[in-house]
Amino acid sequence: MRAAVLLPLLACLVACGASESHEPEASNEARYEGSLVFRRHGDEVASLSLAELARSFPPEVVSTEDPYYETRKRFVAIPIEPILTRAFGGDVEALRRESFVLKALDGYAVPMSGERLLEGGAHVALDDADVPGFAPIGPQRVSPAPAYLVWTRVGQSSLETHPRPWQLASIEIASFEALYPHTVPTGEPEDSPATRGFALFAGECIRCHAINREGGRVGPELNVPQSIVEYRPEAQIRAYIRNPLTFRYGAMPPHPNLGDRDLDDLVAYFHAMSTRKHDPDATP
Ligand code: HEC
Numbered sequence: 001m002r003a004a005v006l007l008p009l010l011a012c013l014v015a016c017g018a019s020e021s022h023e024p025e026a027s028n029e030a031r032y033e034g035s036l037v038f039r040r041h042g043d044e045v046a047s048l049s050l051a052e053l054a055r056s057f058p059p060e061v062v063s064t065e066d067p068y069y070e071t072r073k074r075f076v077a078i079p080i081e082p083i084l085t086r087a088f089g090g091d092v093e094a095l096r097r098e099s100f101v102l103k104a105l106d107g108y109a110v111p112m113s114g115e116r117l118l119e120g121g122a123h124v125a126l127d128d129a130d131v132p133g134f135a136p137i138g139p140q141r142v143s144p145a146p147a148y149l150v151w152t153r154v155g156q157s158s159l160e161t162h163p164r165p166w167q168l169a170s171i172e173i174a175s176f177e178a179l180y181p182h183t184v185p186t187g188e189p190e191d192s193p194a195t196r197g198f199a200l201f202a203g204e205c206i207r208c209h210a211i212n213r214e215g216g217r218v219g220p221e222l223n224v225p226q227s228i229v230e231y232r233p234e235a236q237i238r239a240y241i242r243n244p245l246t247f248r249y250g251a252m253p254p255h256p257n258l259g260d261r262d263l264d265d266l267v268a269y270f271h272a273m274s275t276r277k278h279d280p281d282a283t284p
Pocket of ligand 1 (some may be wrong): 201204205206207208209218219220228232237240241244248249250251252253255266
């Protein structure tokens, strides 16, 4: 109800203020630049412009406690459900059984179960409802445009359980193992430290870091050509993971949640991978 009343108003505020045109349709489209690509197991199944999505599924104004902005924010957004059923076909129930990977323009890649992505509350934000063109995020003042994944329900404001990729570029249906086969410590026993370290790495690190050239590109590759355990002392790696800001003012978040055993497991995983190198980009 509230959104239905607010939107035309908002559109007018922006459109009427910005140009002489009195065609809200046209100016609305101009507001949403960019598009989202959808892939199923590697094959592109759709590329939908944000303007097109906004025409098909009238955006609502949603309000969310935003962990990046560290305040309550309002966004002009579309729920994820109709976007995914339009792009992939089928119904929400079937999509809930898939696993997804959401990728940002800079290579940040978040694996997420369909169950999580479609639990309700996930929206693709097309704009800030109060600051047209999105307010910048954090000290580095990055813009989340063109699209930003936000969660609107109570209990969905932790980035660990409900990641919010910004500058969203693609949404893929892909199993983790198929997408990142060379990050798996094959042959390691079920309950070994390396296997536990892999689970941790897949949950918290791979969105930014690649192993064997597979994974996110925001942080450095950690296995090839040299493994991190081949050129950094173990104590330093552990201290870095727990609090990178004591080394540099970089873009890696601290991980105060990780205990000593978690760090043992991560280091064991790095050791295991250092004997399983795979580098498609290696120069002979
Ligand atoms: C949001 C992105 C992000 C996440 C999540 C992240 N990192 Fe990083 N990491 C970075 C960036 C960027 C750097 C480069 C230096 C910096 O900016 O601090 C880095 C640097 C590192 C380094 C030091 C590399 C070197 O040679 O100096 C290690 C080790 C590391 N990360 C491990 C991890 C582990 C393990 C996790 C998961 C528990 C993790 N990172 C999660 C972004 C991330």
